[in-house]
Amino acid sequence: MYYAVIFTSDLRGSDPEYAEMAQRMLALASDRPGFLGFETARGKDGPGISVSYWRDLSAIAAWRRDSEHSVAQRLGREKWYSWYRVRVARVEREYEWTSDAAAPDTGNAWQSVR
Amino acid sequence: MYYAVIFTSDLRGSDPEYAEMAQRMLALASDRPGFLGFETARGKDGPGISVSYWRDLSAIAAWRRDSEHSVAQRLGREKWYSWYRVRVARVEREYEWTSDAAAPDTGNAWQSVR
Numbered sequence: 001m002y003y004a005v006i007f008t009s010d011l012r013g014s015d016p017e018y019a020e021m022a023q024r025m026l027a028l029a030s031d032r033p034g035f036l037g038f039e040t041a042r043g044k045d046g047p048g049i050s051v052s053y054w055r056d057l058s059a060i061a062a063w064r065r066d067s068e069h070s071v072a073q074r075l076g077r078e079k080w081y082s083w084y085r086v087r088v089a090r091v092e093r094e095y096e097w098t099s100d101a102a103a104p105d106t107g108n109a110w111q112s113v114r
Numbered sequence: 115m116y117y118a119v120i121f122t123s124d125l126r127g128s129d130p131e132y133a134e135m136a137q138r139m140l141a142l143a144s145d146r147p148g149f150l151g152f153e154t155a156r157g158k159d160g161p162g163i164s165v166s167y168w169r170d171l172s173a174i175a176a177w178r179r180d181s182e183h184s185v186a187q188r189l190g191r192e193k194w195y196s197w198y199r200v201r202v203a204r205v206e207r208e209y210e211w212t213s214d215a216a217a218p219d220t221g222n223a224w225q226s227v228r
Contacts, residue, residue: 003203004201004203006118006165022193026146041156041162041201042155043156046155049154081211081213083212085208087205087209088205088206088208089117091201092203093202096200097199098196101135
């Protein structure tokens with residue numbers, strides 16, 4: 001059992017300072033206890049989606065209150081985002097597939113998340 | 115309370131047939147009972163992330179078993195994806211912010227998802 005924080009956002013425009021800050025925040029988050037992983041995607045148009053994975057809710061709460069992260073959140077609202085949405089969700093099942101011939105074909109079965 | 119299906123994937127290459135299929139699947143899913151919404155992003159590099167939102171687990175299970183969707187899943191494995199991961203997660207809290215001056219500033223408070 002672990003948690004996903006789904007962060008969906010739209011940017012007002014492109015700003016290299018934003019990319020720098022996003023990199024910095026990922027580096028900071030990765031060092032926090034309870035951080036499990038991170039995935040991000042943003043196309044030319046439309047919203048970006050970043051998902052971070054955490055051991056438990058207290059790890060998420062601690063990262064949310066982190067002072068450098070708080071400053072970044074405020075800057076995000078002032079300068080970069082036109083909107084964002086944050087969802088905290090408990091991962092209950094997962095399933096992975098890879099075309100790598102070396103990996104066993106796990107078929108179509110859900111794995112319960114322990 | 116509702117559910118998110120986080121679908122992370124990497125494509126072997128670009129194929130217009132894939133984009134067409136993705137569009138078709140979104141249209142089909144949108145018509146399913148219990149479908150609540152969809153967000154997707156894919157940058158030039160790295161994985162794409164699509165998140166679909168559903169009322170409950172049975173809606174997710176029914177969509178997963180849909181016959182046209184099953185064919186698309188098989189084609190995805192045969193032709194388009196180098197890997198993918200599916201996570202089913204229960205959304206427990208959410209928070210939204212918009213720079214729109216007309217919207218009330220809800221501050222920094224979590225909304226519990228009912």
